[in-house]
Amino acid sequence: MPETNAQPNALTFAPDTPDALPLHIVESAALAAFLADQPENVGTWVAASGFTGALRQACVVPGTDGAPVMALAGYGSAATRARGRFWLAAAAEKLPKATYRIASGLHDDTAEVEALGWLFAGYRFDRYKAQSPLLARLVAPEGLHIARLEAIAAGEALTRDLINTPASDMGPAELEAAARTLADRFGAETTVITGDDLLAQNFPMIHAVGRAAAPHRAPRLIDIRWGGNGPTLTLVGKGVCFDTGGLNIKPGSSMGLMKKDMGGAATVLGLAHMIMARDLPVRLRVLIPAVENAISGDAFRPQDILTARNGLTVEINNTDAEGRLVLADALALGAEENPDLMISMATLTGAARVAVGPDLAPFFTDDSEIATALQNTGGVVADPVWRMPFWEPYESMIEPGIADLDNAPSGGFAGSITAALFLRRFAGTDSRYTHFDIYGWNPAAAPARTKGGTGQGARALFSALPLLLGL
Structure with a gap:
């Protein structure tokens, strides 16, 4: 696990104490009415402070002795x-x-999201430099499931830590160590297949993508199992710990953020934390193909033809389209057990970013029940997702003629869709399958989201699982 200096209570709620300061959440249009019910000195102080109820504003009001008696948070409109x-x-x-207790202005339909956002605001990535902590702590609003929200916050922090850690300290071996630490915490079983053993056990595409890396950064398949009862859930996360693009080397401008190319693995580990921490009645399996797409004399080449675990042949037309290759072998393994639900998550295509930008997590599914549940829960838990199509007419675009599949169709059209169609060929026909093409990165600081690594889709999935699996 990445080292951290964060305070252990940074992502937990504060205990309720008599000296917790009342916090009033006030919309701009409601400020006058709020102040009309307060002593005159409160209105005088608020006006002098320039507080108008606008978003991002806060104001602490002192009493006659100078000690704070309440605080206001602007809620705009x-x-x-x-x-x-x-x-x-x-x-x-x-x-x-201080410790704050919400006294008014928080609506029931937004209480969970706002309380969770406060926890997220406590996140700091301080492995390499001390960071100023969040000073304000919150007493959990009444009626919320505190342990559930704290588990979600911890899972999100794990995801952010893993993505934010540079590749020098987060290669395949370190990602394996993080996965083992998580598994050991909850009594899960972990097996790992590494290096040339991947070939011996029929994971040829994971091996091909990762074989050019240095020996201490050898490719591997991480396999975690947890839970003995309930429906089966398999999570598959892309663990490309750094992506040079291989022999189709990326330009420097495109390589700068490639420490985050294991964002799918980081996100499924964060989701797995949520599931295990809340002891959901499922049989969980987490599969992470962890590799570094490096350049050496042993690198796989354009126009190589690889044979995947499930027997399909794949023509390599771009070594920078490597994520779908390692996911393919892992998906094929997962499909062999016909799980009730299989999810893949990956920072897979630039085309998805062009389509929906960095803030939306696009997902692909043939199952309308899954799509509806994810879109509904995503809105409720402020984890926006957007359905994209497995568009059947584009299947011919991934069929090169010389092999069963093409890993990088020419033309540049529908890149996220063709990548999803490619993956679907390995997910089997008996499993309910959904693929997320996430960004995993917040390009600018926003409320509750520091600039850097971020989870996408995990909260929506976690909230939807009871419906999708009949829990």
Whole structure:
């Protein structure tokens, strides 16, 4: 696991104490009415402070003795809030050190999201440099499932830590160590197949992509199993710990963020934490093909033809389309057990970013029940997702003629769809399958989301699992 200096209570709620400061959440249009019910000195202080109830504003009001008696958090208007999320967290960043109890203004339908956002705001990646902590702590609002929210926050922090760690300290071996640490914490079983053993046990594409790396960064398949009862759930996460592009080397501008190319693996590990911490009644399997797509004399080449675990042949037309190759072998393994639900998550295509930008997590599924559940829960838990099509007419685009499949169709059209169609060929026909093509990175700081690694889709999935698996 990445080292951290974070305070252990940073992503947990504060205990309720008599000295917790009342916090009022006030919309701009409701400020006058709120102040009309307060002593005159409160209105005078708020006006002098320039507090208008706008988003990102916070104000601490002193009593006659100078000690604080309440705090206000600006909540703007419905129109301004629609252009973002976790707005209470934005005010939390402005509040001084204290414990706060929400006294008014928090609506039941947003209480969970805003409380979770406050926890997220406590995240700091401080492995390499000390960071100023969040000073304001929150007493959990009444009626919320505290342990569930804290488990989600911990899973998100794990995902962020893994993505934020540079490849020098987060290669395939370190990703394996992080997976083992998580598994050991919850009593899960872990097996790992490494290096040339991948060939011996029929994982040829994982081996081909990772074989050019240095011996201490050898490719591997991480396999975690947890839970003895309930429906079967298999999570597959792309673990490309650094992607040079291989012999089709990336330009420097495209290589700069490739430490995050294991964002799919980081996200499924964060989701696995949520599932195990809450002891969901499922039989969970997590598969992570962990590789470094490096350049050496042993690198796989354009126009090589590889034979995947399930027997399909794949023509390599771009070594920079490597993520779908390692996922293919892992998906084929997962499909052999016909799980009730199989999910793959990967920072897979630039085409997905062009289509929906960095803030939406596009997903592909043939199952309308899954699509509806994810879209509904994503909205409720502020984890926006967007359905994309497995568009059958594009199947011919991934069929090169010389082999069963093409890993990088020419033309540049529908890149995220053709990648998803490629993966579907390995997911089997008896499993309910959904693929997420995530970005895994927040390009600019936002409320509750520091710049850097971020989880996408995990909260929506976690919230949807009871419906999807009949829990």
